[in-house]
Each structure stands twice: as structure tokens, then as C-alpha cells.
Amino acid sequence: MGKATGFMEYERQTSNERQPLERINDWKEYSAPFSDKVATTQGARCMDCGTPFCHIGMDIDGATSGCPVYNLIPEWNDLVYRGKWKEALARLMKTNNFPEFTGRVCPAPCEGSCTVAINDPAVTIKNIEQKIIDKGFENGWITPRIPQRRTGKKVAIIGSGPAGLAAADQLNQAGHSVTVFERADRAGGLLTYGIPNMKLDKDVVERRVNLLRQEGVDFILNTEVGKDISAEEIKADYDSVILCTGAQKHRDLPLEGRDAEGVRFAMDYLTIATKSILDESVQVEEELNAEGKDVIVIGGGDTGADCIATALRQGAKSIVQFGKHPQLPIKRSGDNLWPAFPNVFSLEYAHKEAKEKFGEDIREYSIQTKKFVTDEKGKLKELHTVQMKKTRDENGMFVFEEIPGTEKVWPAQLVLIAIGFEGAEQPVLQAFSVKTQRNRVNAKYGDFQTNVEHVFAAGDARRGQSLIVWAINEGREVAYQVDQYLMGETALPSVVNM
Template identity: 55%
Template structure:
């Protein structure tokens, strides 16, 4: 611990960001770099706790998450940053996280919610320190391809190139296996490329890492859909093992009349088309769902809904409203959300700050359930009806109860459904004969990742259900370890 009194002497200070109004004029990332002396002060705030919950990486049944799922050695690299030992900090960071440049940008930082300093103050700026460590590594040229010195002769297929697939491929390649990653889309990255707007995670950041993985010997094949372009049987006979990292891409349906009207889209269709058009032509080809001049309603209060706000504003939407079915969270933790659990509190995200800057108010409305959509004679949506609801948790199930007399109609030209995903697509799983759970996820035990077919493993959202990028990286790494054990009889992978 470099400075025992650091958490008492220095206040939490996060990196500055570009002005919310000005940054909506482009698609560039907007976090600014922090001066080194400031970063070292922030690293000094870490207490190097005897029990560092920040890196615990666990969950409490019925309660929530604690700490970093990839078990980042947070106190170690915080101390190294304080001492100015950036190269050593980078080495520590890469020991547990293959892609800190992704998590340093898009992770909600459960580690900070479990920081001991947060018991009576503001947590250490763990996420921003992680971001600066890895970006310093790229700037200094410290991050270079490290191909394995020998090959095992074993061939592994990874289906899906999102964070779980990339992490699994990286680890298996380190073990010396020959790895081929199959992606049905035209670019590598899955959710990282097409599910997160460029303003939060620029494509060149993803591509930079993919090029490193290619230089290390991993083969990437795009526009190849397993089960269509290559049959399940061909996949099994051509490889010694398979890791399924296909995600949970089946969107949750809205149960309301009128959902077939034009102008109602799933959030991921909206976000994917926008990013694809942006990368292909800077939106010049018009191959996207435009929000320009439209009154937009986003149904869903999570991160994907916020991403729809960010994108709609940059299109030039006339207005943007976001519906959250839950009540507004409080400013402080509730009695059943105590430290070191991830804090469930009201926050104003970057997307909401942008909406406030452009439209003059927070875009969110709470406790709203959609009753029906309505449109004109041409089949175009023109609005919807909502009712306020209360939410109770009974036997693990959320029970919604309508509040009489709270019905309301809203004008809308474009409605985006951002209410989550129900699980993975089933066609490939059925072709492979993979057993699924009652939630339609792949049946594969946590820690083992073995499916009902020997030699086939599953990791990430297709096994876990919709979750965080950092959990996908964690599962990809662990599935690679178990796959290596299956192939070689033992493993040295963490």
C-alpha cells in the first residue's frame, strides 16, 4: 500500500467528458484522458484492504453481485499506478482480463460498488484507472502479439465472436491449440461491435484487439453461420472440441395489441443497423432505421434503452422518452442492498445527460406498462397507451398491478423495444442435440461449461442468460480452461 492515508487526503475524481450537447454532434468517444498526477492520486485512494471485496467476483443468492467477475487484481495495480509503474500495472491487469479496454469503457463497475472506501465515502475510480492502464499500454507499444511457442495439434471451433467467444479463443490459443472463430455477421465482435454504440465503444478499439488476436494465430471467419453455411455435423467432425458463445439474442416480446405496426422495432435491430451503416458509409447509404425528426419512445429502462437514446439524439430526433416499468430508485441504498453488493440507486447516465442538454429534461418516465399501440390507416404507428403499475416480488416472481385511472396516451413515430432477451436462438442447439434448461438457455453447469454433448462447451449469455460483458469474458476464460482440460487431460489455464 503506497499511501496509507490516500483515501483520507484525496477526493474521488473521475475523468472529464466532453460537453453533453457538443458531443451529440458526432459519433466519437467522449471520455477525456486524465493527467498522470491525478491518476496517481486516484490510485493512492485504494486502501489495499485485508479482504478486497472489489475483486471477489461472486453473487449472493437473491441479493446481487459483489466485486469483479474476472477477479482483477485491483489493489495491486492501483498501488502500481500510484508508484508510476505503469508497465507492471498492465501486466497485472492482463493476468485476469484479456480485454480491459472493453471493460474499462462499458462495464458498470461492480468492483466500485464493493470498494471498502465506499462504506463511508466515494469508491476508488477503479474503472477509469483500468481504462488508463490499458490505453497507456497501447500508446507506449507495450501490447504486442504473443503467439504460443508450440502447438498441440488440437483444433477448436468457437461459435460466436462476442466477448465470451473472444476470451475463450484467446485463452485456448495461449494453450497452443489451433482456434477458428466463426461469426455469422460481417464483422468480428458480436455485441461489442453491433450492440454497443460507437460513442461508448469505438469499432477501432475492437478491431485493434482482433488484429492482435489474428497476429497471435487465431483464424476468424465472418459471414459464416453454423447450422446454415456449415452443418452441425461438419462442425463436430472437423474439430476436436467446440465452444458455443452465441449469446442470448432472442428478444423478449411485448404483449400488447398493435405490435405489428410499422415503426415498432426491437432495440438491437435499431442499434445494429445504425452501427453497420455508420461503419460502412458514415450513414450515407441510408441503410438504417432513422429517428430524424421523429418522436421516439424507448420501452425499457436499462443500458440498451439508454443506447437507443444516445443514437436517436444523434439522428436528430424531435423528442425522446424512455419508459421504465419500475419505480424510480432512491438516492441511497435500500436496507436489502447493503455494501458490498452492487448499489441499486438512481443514477443519471451519459445518455440521460445528453437528452437533458438537447431537450431540456430527463427523458425517463417510471412505473409505466404499455397497454396497446395504435396507428393510422397506412399501418404506421402513431402512439401508444400506458397504465401505471406497482411491482411486488412474490416467490421470486415480479407481480405487476395496474393502478386504476392512470391510463395515458403518448404520441410516437418510432417505438424501440429494449426490454431484454429471453435466451439463445434454438436452431443450432437443436441441430447439435444440445439439452437446454426451462429458461431455454444451454444446460451446462457453471465452472464446468460442459453441455450434453461430449466435447461441446457453452459460455456467456447462451448459458447464463442476458448479462454483462465482464461476465461473458469470465465465462469464456473458464470454458477455455475446461476445454483445454478435456483435450489434454490437464490444464495450466487459470
């Protein structure tokens, strides 16, 4: 695929990022898509590797390797190289309902398992994917696909994140009447209120939601199931129900001073920041405004990075990000071999911005927060930490030990907890009386049925906090099962049930 010697002739290029000190003054996307010329050159780097590991879509050593939606990556890379853009779009849409989302915010496990990446920088798969779908919209190639027939069956989907939207898209195309219930004022789930504009402009999300509306999907917003409408009403009115509520039960830090004013969950912070951008009448409460404050982000993942980027744009005085693990190596370690996801050091968009702003990498490694301290008014003024040492115990398990004498006091008026999620919130699940385990819905992957007749579950609500590509995968696969359940047969695609 691509040019046979392209990976030897051309160097890897990534999308054109705006200058960090320029882009922190606005909320626009921080990068621009490839030009046609750069995209075709980068597509040429896709080698004829015989067995393309980039779309194997599996877990290795607890991390995703390859593409969970099984994108036909070598095929559309070759088509881009040859300038056959419409054909490339057709191949891309065959497996991925929303390339405009994954092309922007997916961590690209496909690139980690790219065969070129064994010895050289991987093919820029993610950027090519975004270019294909953006070009499709720009040229008017993507138009509403109105189903030619309706089955008379009604499906309710609870939650409008990527799993819910993917299931809605598939089932609508199968001819069912699909209604998506969303408790927020806009559809998209974490695509809207969990990922900031700098990574995913909300016009991109709204464009897709509007397209689904034109195709026949009904969205009922500002409606919380169990409060504004009962689960019993939904089960009575619909032939099948899919729970795609996500995994939004925050993992907390139950430390001394946790109730201090100024210690908040990252998702609360990101949500109100986005709402204030989308609606000028929404004001960011003082506690969640980083302007002029010393900000500390606890958690080293993508959500933490998004908090850094948001705090920069709000005008934070200083920002530090805490991570409990040591700094990652520059190159793969001996126990992190290809095609597993490469656990290597990188500077994300937010870290580049912060480094330019403050003159150094703002991340602190192997550090643990001990307590939060307030002033006489109950407002956060500082937090205390200690450095940690990561070792293996006698059973070979990793353990963390405090290093005496490394205690430190940090000034802070805003602390954002970004250490992940424990699973799904319970109210909706309890309303439907579905069984759960460890805050996840009991529903087997590939089957997706809960203990309640005609109620299914998919996405993070079922599997726990995961990647957007896994959410799309589960939305597509649960749609296959629901269509089979309703009709006794299905023409929808399924990798699991091939």
C-alpha cells in the same frame, strides 16, 4: 495499497466527459481517459482495507458484486500510484483478457463493493483500468504473443463476443489451433453491433481482433453455422467445439398493435445504426431512423440508454424512456447494504445528453404500455400507457397494480423495445443437438460440457443475459476445461478449479 491516507485526502474523480450538447453531434467516444497525474492520484485512494471486496466476484441478492474476472485491483491501483505502469499492466492482463472493453462498458460492480464506498465515493476502478490498458497500447507494450509450440489440436468457437474471444485467446496461448466462426461481417458480437461507438469505438474492438489474428487465431466471418456450414462438418473437423452464441432471443411485448410499422427491437436499431457508421454504403431504413420523430424507448437498462444516445445523434424530435419500476433512491436503501451492487439513482451518459437537449430528465417510472395505435397506413402514431403501483402481496412478493385514472396517450413514430433477452437463439443449438432449458444450453458452470461429446458452451448462451465481465470469466474458464479435455492436463489459470 495505494497511499494509506489517500482516500481521506483526495476526492473521487471520473473520466473527462465531453460536453453533452457538443458530443451528440458526432459518434466518437463521449469520454476521454485520465491523465497520468489524475490516475496516480485516484490510485492513491485505494485504501489498505485488508480484505478487498472489490474482486470477490459473486452474486448478492441477484446482482453481481465485485469483479467476476477477479482483477487484482488493489495491486494495480498501488502500482499506478507509484508510477509503475508496465507492472500495473502485467497485473491487469493476468486476469482480464480485454481491459479496453471492460474499462469502457462494464457497469463496474467492483466499485459498488469498494471498501471506501461504505462511507465515501468509491475508488474510480473502471477509469484506472482503462487508463492502464490504453497506455499499454500507446507505448507499444502490447505486442503479439506468438505461441512457441502447437499441440496439433483444433478448436472451433461459434460466436465472437467477449466469451468467444476470451476462450480463443486462452486456447491459442495454450498452443491449440483456434478458429472462430461469426455470422456477422465483423468479429466482436455485441461489442461491435450491440454497443454504440459513443461507448466503445469500433477501432478498439478491431485492434484487439487484429492482435488475436496476429497471434494465430483464425476468424471466419459471414458464416452462419447450420446454414453456410453444418454442425456435423465442424464436429468432424475439430477436436472440440465451444458454443458462445450469446443470448440474442429478444424478450417481446405481445400487445395490441405490436405489428405496427415503427415498433422494433432495440438491438435491430443499434445494429443498423452502427453498420451505417462503419460502412457509408449502408443506409438506415426509414423505419429505424429517429430523425424528426417522437421516440419512445421501453426498458430502463443500458440498452435503452444506448438507444437514447443513438436517437439523439440521429436528430429525434423527442425521446421518452419507460421503466416499469419506481425511481431508485439517491442513497442505498436499508435492504441494499454494502457490498451488494448499489441500486441507486444515476444519470447515465445518454440521460445527461437528453437532459441537456430537452431540458429535463426524459425517464418515466412505474409505467406500463397498454397498446400501440397506427394510422390508416399501418404506421405507428401513438401508444397508450397507464401508471403502476408496486406493492407486496400476502406472500411478500412484489406485484404491480394499475392505478385507475392514470391512462395517457403518447405521440410516437418510433418505439424501441429494450426489455432484455430470453436466452439463446435456437437454430445453432439445435444444429448441434445440445440440450437446453429456458433457452439456455444445459452445461454446468465450472464444467461447461454439453450432452454432446466434445461440445462445450459458455457465456450468455449458457448463463443467460449477463455482464461482459461474466462472459470473459466464462470464456477463460471454459478454455481451462477444453485444454484439460484435449491434453489431460492444463497450465491455464482457473479460479473455479484452484
